[in-house]
Amino acid sequence: MAQDTAQQAPTAPATPARALLPLILPALVVGVGASLLLLGVEAAAEQLQDVLWQDLPDALGVGRYSALWMLVVLTSTGVLVGLVVWKVPGHAGPDPATIGLNAPVLPPAVLPGLLLATALMLAGGPSLGPENPVIAVNAGLAFWLGRRLFPRSPGEGWVALAEAATIGALFGTPVAAALIVSEALAGRAVRGPLWDSVFAPLAAGAAGAITTTVVAEPAFDLHLPPFGQPGWSDLLAALVVASVAALLGMCAVHAFPYVHGGFARLRHPMLALPVGGLVLGLLGALGGHLTLFKGLEEVEELARDPDGWSAGEFTTMAVVKLAALVVAASCGFRGGRIFPSVFVGTAFGLGAHALVPAVQPALGVAAGVLGVLLAITRQGWVSLFTAAVLVSSPAILALLCIASLPAWLLVTGRPQMQLRADGTSVR
Template structure:
């Protein structure tokens, strides 16, 4: 979010806001947070139901063996075809290409919401290696702007978008802390005086409402089951950085390849063609890497950690590389989705490989550092990288080490390309 945009969001709440103004705006902020969480939950439920149909009910009914390679390729290819048809013919054309968007990208018009929802549900259900974050933020931003435009002038458009971003991030990660960290940089750019927390008050209210709503709906957290970190050693700084750096280098390699792969797919011009082709490639990658390398990666990350002892170092590295390639193919070939959840899976796989390779390295530290490295590349935000590393392990004892390890890792990634397609590759015919 640039300075002008951040200023627009901040102008709704003056640099030194009155308590009365914050209290009045808190009600719409809470409403946006609850609504954002409910939208995410509905799309999750719909994609889970469709996924159960595609991967369990229909195969059982027709006698297809679980994990059949030809069924995997067929479903992902068909998913690509259906998403391509959505992008080509449904009004709104699936919104902006997810390869070109970030959390704070401008929302689409409300008329694009149905096509985005169809595309993201198909992708999540079909096993595409992308998360829901970018499209669900776009949907909630569009709905918030449209709703407030109809019912109230109290909440300006830019503030509505900020509240939707915050509420969705709170719902996605199960805590308002994530939204506060994401938006800290944006509100720091707002001109004028006033407390930072005056500016964060409304976004955090929205994020808290979103997080609490998801908790009440019984949505699982991102935390995996690992032993707590209890015996800090100076050597852990070196081994932790080694794992974080290896994970970051994998992310940097992906960032270098991303725009070239994006151009290669989009040179085919017709989304029905390049998204169907992308689905077929994803099917082949799923056969190569196995079921764990499919879908958004949240449940698969927990399963990988639980069964880590079954995998050799080589197998873990294959899982990480295949997942990153699948992420690049999905994002490059027109599927709608975010890049953070698949990146976390790849980072955790890298961390488990580091744990297996380095004698005595605690698993929690290895997992956290693996996630930290690649998420730092994907988000270019040290706070979010540290937050996700801690969220996955649930171990605050790792915080001092992660803060130190983030510093040299940041120097490694700061001049590398972003894991996002730049403006010159954004012209995608629909």
């Protein structure tokens, strides 16, 4: 017994409180700043979106979401973003197909062009969200300012604060930030208690979430019909919907390097992005205006009338949105993949309800979102959190945890929706 005890690895001591206390103020500053930058980009994009999709078509006497106007606006968005990528210093950062939520630290000169490209994308209608580029901008600013003000501080600490702050601001809660940080730390050798490592990022995430909540009052609950006591049929439905949704997401993942390679052959952003915009316009004409943009407002519209479309219509919207996500991420638009994936999972889950009415809408949506996000992001905790928060039903959480197991087996160890510099998929 004594020998076994002696062979145990020594436990790293906990960080004393006096070492953690000085981290609170920088974390709060980064959290508030990251949230305000995100809200500013989204507000500017919304103003431009109103001009592009309401004021201009009304003035020209064209249908706001007619097929012609979708083609014009999305192709024009490709031209404008292509100009930014081509001419603005820094070229709006690296190829977005090669980066995920954990973005590299970019030089300050790159960040204005990346913000401009992101705002134009959000306003113009491509199926991407703001998360990846805004995280990259916040991380770059926090790293640059932090190292200038505190030269001896570790740069990776500022990056972690910015990432957590932006995730907290995006979801309006620090829980998502804590889950992402914990998942990232799971692959590293962490010294001391986990909460010592997540203390400062959690503070930054909380500051970002509170700022967003006070300023914008975000709400993710879709107010679907309440889910009652779960039964065996609900467990079966969750397992099937989540697994099939994960397989649907994997179709996009496997297509991603081929679609990206096709656009890469065009060899210039002023070709790839306008052509990508044209393809997105055609997809929008096929799937309808609900398949445009990042997808959060459109998800709310679907949820307001879960029986308002047939199973075929829901499935068409899910497939078109997924195809639009692949095209937008492949041709060079700057944006993230979480929010469009939420739309895909929601449409798929409501399609399952329309096909089999015994599948309750809340369960179908939660399981569909879980499966698609697991395939697209490989972020297990965030997938579970996002799926659960959309329906605000504690009874569904246990079903989602069980449904995540077969869905995870379908996606783990397989190609991810992120590419290396040579165009091959990250695993």
